[in-house]
Amino acid sequence: DGGITQSPKYLFRKEGQNVTLSCEQNLNHDAMYWYRQDPGQGLRLIYYSQIVNDFQKGDIAEGYSVSREKKESFPLTVTSAQKNPTAFYLCASMDRDPREYEKLFFGSGTQLSVL
């Protein structure tokens, strides 16, 4: 079955540590996104990528980095520069097929907490 897989489901970060959240999709979607969700708040865009080897900063990119070396994969690294990383992180992808255009498909999310 096609879909988006995020791992791990739960992640703990020690102070000063970089951690990487995985996002893999087999939907053949070009566009991929990373969002952060805090309690009582909407989703905020961290980074997005329209195509392999290209990505753009979203609204809250500071303290995060991404790569897009393969169409299927869009990992997010939360660096030590991100001082408040505790949140629910969601990866999403979007199809360009006109029949499915603009529909976001989400992974099941990663809850990141600071030790």
Add this chain to the structure above:
Amino acid sequence: RKEVEQDPGPFNVPEGATVAFNCTYSNSASQSFFWYRQDCRKEPKLLMSVYSSGNEDGRFTAQLNRASQYISLLIRDSKLSDSATYLCVVKTGANNLFFGTGTRLTVIP
């Protein structure tokens, strides 16, 4: 001013009731509109797109009012399984998707 604003609720309604949520958006150039459903600590899932003429999917009806810049979601004959947070999403431009904070609905037996 936020791009998208929603009443966070919570809305507590009895089973079988009709409930409506509104969502306002600030950019008149916004092109596409959606309602997503999110269960606690799960990923959002597309409930329905919102078309200019309004659209219905079973017990759910979505409306768009461009003049007043709001969209609405009406749920008829509420079920316990409708309990969730409903996110309003507005698309402006190629990659600008704006999410509301969500409206929490609890359907009570």
